[in-house]
Amino acid sequence: MKGRVIKSTGSWYEVDTGESLISSRLKGKFKQAGLKLTNPIAVGDWVEIEVEPNQETGIIREIVPRENYVIRKSTRKKHFSHIIASNVDQAMLMVTMQRPRTSFGFIDRFLVSIESFRIPGIIVVNKMDQMEGEDAEEWLQDIHEIYEPLGYQVIETSALNDESSQETFKPYLKGKTTLIAGHSGVGKSTLLNSLVEKADQVTQEISDYTTKGLHTTTFAELFKLEYEGSLIDTPGIKEFGILDVEDTELSHYFPEMREYLGQCKYNDCKHVNEPGCMILQKLEEGYIHPYRYQSYLNILHEEDSHR
Ligand SMILES: Nc1nc2c(ncn2[C@@H]2O[C@H](COP(=O)(O)OP(=O)(O)OP(=O)(O)O)[C@@H](O)[C@H]2O)c(=O)[nH]1
Numbered sequence: 084m085k086g087r088v089i090k091s092t093g094s095w096y097e098v099d100t101g102e103s104l105i106s107s108r109l110k111g112k113f114k115q116a117g118l119k120l121t122n123p124i125a126v127g128d129w130v131e132i133e134v135e136p137n138q139e140t141g142i143i144r145e146i147v148p149r150e151n152y153v154i155r156k157s158t159r160k161k162h163f164s165h166i167i168a169s170n171v172d173q174a175m176l177m178v179t180m181q182r183p184r185t186s187f188g189f190i191d192r193f194l195v196s197i198e199s200f201r202i203p204g205i206i207v208v209n210k211m212d213q214m215e216g217e218d219a220e221e222w223l224q225d226i227h228e229i230y231e232p233l234g235y236q237v238i239e240t241s242a243l244n245d246e247s248s249q250e251t252f253k254p255y256l257k258g259k260t261t262l263i264a265g266h267s268g269v270g271k272s273t274l275l276n277s278l279v280e281k282a283d284q285v286t287q288e289i290s291d292y293t294t295k296g297l298h299t300t301t302f303a304e305l306f307k308l309e310y311e312g313s314l315i316d317t318p319g320i321k322e323f324g325i326l327d328v329e330d331t332e333l334s335h336y337f338p339e340m341r342e343y344l345g346q347c348k349y350n351d352c353k354h355v356n357e358p359g360c361m362i363l364q365k366l367e368e369g370y371i372h373p374y375r376y377q378s379y380l381n382i383l384h385e386e387d388s389h390r
């Protein structure tokens with residue numbers, strides 16, 4: 084029987100077969116080419132299960148090859164990675180200006196990771212009700228100016244008290260599997276609760292002392308929308324560790340650089356200080372945003388320091 088993993092808690096996986104939910108376990112080892120994973124099965128996976136004689140539990144026999152996945156370095160286990168979710172049609176990154184603050188660097192790291200599968204990205208700016216002051220205005224303007232021209236849509240919302248979030252989000256979510264990610268405390272579960280009537284995700288006020296979230300959601304979980312489509316709530320991410328990317332490959336994951344690739348003087352150009360570099364020229368001419376270029380350098384250098 085085929086089904087989709089909607090939740091995993093330790094060694095049990097909730098599999099939705101369309102007709103029922105069957106708690107299933109893995110038996111035996113699953114080899115996954117080239118990846119050392121903390122979770123062999125991820126929310127979003129399609130699996131083949133065999134229902135046990137008691138009819139209530141199942142055994143996972145096979146994972147249908149993933150179309151894509153969003154993956155990060157494990158924070159707990161060195162050299163291991165963690166799949167946040169798989170087989171998604173798009174990823175929403177929820178960001179807030181304060182309580183907690185989301186940096187442009189963090190946004191860029193997340194976008195790089197979804198670009199490797201060309202997963203469309205949407206930036207959801209939450210807590211618009213708390214946006215006040217010049218600093219906020221500037222931050223918000225930057226978000227629009229930097230990301231929209233790259234093809235990432237930007238949606239502004241106040242998940243906690245916006246009566247119209249269903250209307251706002253439905254056109255984006257209908258018929259698709261959407262992942263919601265972001266720092267702890269930005270309001271991912273709050274938005275989910277407002278969009279999925281039956282969902283009852285726990286939410287929690289952020290710490291006054293650190294102005295950071297308290298990591299309230301601890302497992303990813305897929306919820307079906309009332310219309311066609313589903314939404315995956317995920318635990319807050321502190322830092323987004325990008326999996327090893329080759330130096331010369333990184334620029335492929337920056338849409339604004341992609342169009343100039345192949346136009347540098349040297350084939351193996353890393354776009355740092357090489358003569359005849361088209362990326363540096365476009366940066367100079369203002370076609371590439373300096374913040375984005377800075378993120379590019381940061382990721383590039385961090386990769387170097389791991390070797
Ligand atoms: N002012 C304001 N507060 C909000 C808004 N959306 C969410 N919050 C509050 O922010 C806090 C954190 O919200 P959660 O939904 O738990 O955040 P989360 O992103 O799911 O956090 P983790 O599960 O820890 O990753 C809660 O106290 C929410 O009530 C909003 O639009 N405006």
Ligand SMILES: [Mg+2]
Nearest residue numbers: 271272299300
């Ligand atoms: Mg949550």
Ligand SMILES: [Zn+2]
Nearest residue numbers: 347352354360
């Ligand atoms: Zn170059």
